[in-house]
Amino acid sequence: MDVFDTSTMKGVPDRYAFSFPIxxxxxxxxxxxxxxxxxxxxxxxxxxVARLLGNHDGANVSRYERYKRxxxxxxALGFCAIFREPITELLAGTYDDAxxxxxxxxxxxxxxxxxxxxxxxTILKLESLDRISNQ
Amino acid sequence: MTIDLTGPTQxxxxxxxxxxxxxxxxxxxxxxxxxxxxxxxxxxxxxxSDTHAGxxxxxxxxxEHHQPTVIVTEDGEAEGSRRGTRVRKLIAAVQRLTLDLGxxxxxxxxxxxxxxxxRSDPVTKYDIVVAIAERFPELRPVLPRRRKCYxxxxxxxxxxxxxxxxxxxx
Numbered sequence: 001m002d003v004f005d006t007s008t009m010k011g012v013p014d015r016y017a018f019s020f021p022i023x024x025x026x027x028x029x030x031x032x033x034x035x036x037x038x039x040x041x042x043x044x045x046x047x048x049v050a051r052l053l054g055n056h057d058g059a060n061v062s063r064y065e066r067y068k069r070x071x072x073x074x075x076a077l078g079f080c081a082i083f084r085e086p087i088t089e090l091l092a093g094t095y096d097d098a099x100x101x102x103x104x105x106x107x108x109x110x111x112x113x114x115x116x117x118x119x120x121x122t123i124l125k126l127e128s129l130d131r132i133s134n135q
Numbered sequence: 136m137t138i139d140l141t142g143p144t145q146x147x148x149x150x151x152x153x154x155x156x157x158x159x160x161x162x163x164x165x166x167x168x169x170x171x172x173x174x175x176x177x178x179x180x181x182x183x184s185d186t187h188a189g190x191x192x193x194x195x196x197x198x199e200h201h202q203p204t205v206i207v208t209e210d211g212e213a214e215g216s217r218r219g220t221r222v223r224k225l226i227a228a229v230q231r232l233t234l235d236l237g238x239x240x241x242x243x244x245x246x247x248x249x250x251x252x253x254r255s256d257p258v259t260k261y262d263i264v265v266a267i268a269e270r271f272p273e274l275r276p277v278l279p280r281r282r283k284c285y286x287x288x289x290x291x292x293x294x295x296x297x298x299x300x301x302x303x304x305x
Binding site: 040 | 152174176200
């Protein structure tokens with residue numbers, strides 16, 4: 001097993017000169033959030049965004065941008081108010097993951113509903129579930 | 136701007152995220168673009184000591200953060216390339232890393248980049264910088280001044296150079 005002095009990085013082969021191993025997504029998908037992109041477009045600093053959100057420093061904003069922490073609902077809505085973008089765009093990857101899980105559960109629920117007696121209510125329910133799973 | 140990746144009867148559009156890197160004398164400039172035409176991140180990274188290892192460490196962090204599907208660098212071996220040995224070694228290391236991670240690697244020559252911006256008239260690097268700033272308004276705050284003959288190149292030019300690599304036909 002290779003042992004390196006990670007404090008100085010001397011003699012470290014290139015592939016180990018960072019957090020090892022790098023986790024690459026199996027399929028390309030949207031980033032968990034685009035807060036940093038919208039903040040820079042607005043020419044705001046992390047401290048300024050934090051102040052608008054009611055915090056005293058930009059530490060939490062930094063954690064959100066580096067995907068270390070997810071914002072609360074109130075904070076997420078605060079970001080929407082600041083950047084004037086929908087939450088599905090600001091927290092795009094998080095939304096996509098939630099939508100994927102919901103779609104899976106929707107299909108399971110639709111299978112279960114189809115096993116019951118077909119009534120008018122059941123048909124309308126299946127149409128709603130179909131709309132959810134096709135989003 | 137909303138990217139509609141799915142539709143009720145359509146297959147999801149394949150997302151492509153490009154990380155472009157332009158090495159400089161004390162670090163590198165980078166830009167991250169997402170299809171169809173969205174600048175996600177950009178900046179200049181300074182590395183203090185042991186430039187090669189430091190650059191590789193920061194590039195690895197960028198890759199881990201942005202999860203690019205394509206990593207673009209300058210083609211250091213292209214005809215007319217005036218890159219030194221250290222930068223060529225760094226570019227080669229980045230390309231090896233890209234292959235190890237299963238992402239796609241692309242190398243773009245400076246000549247090809249200039250042709251992408253003007254097929255007829257010769258363009259300077261500053262003309263390319265201005266054209267990119269017009270296309271991506273979020274880069275206007277970092278637009279450098281036109282370089283005079285007695286000036287060194289502004290380090291922010293490397294951001295625009297990276298964007299030029301990312302938007303060049305691969």
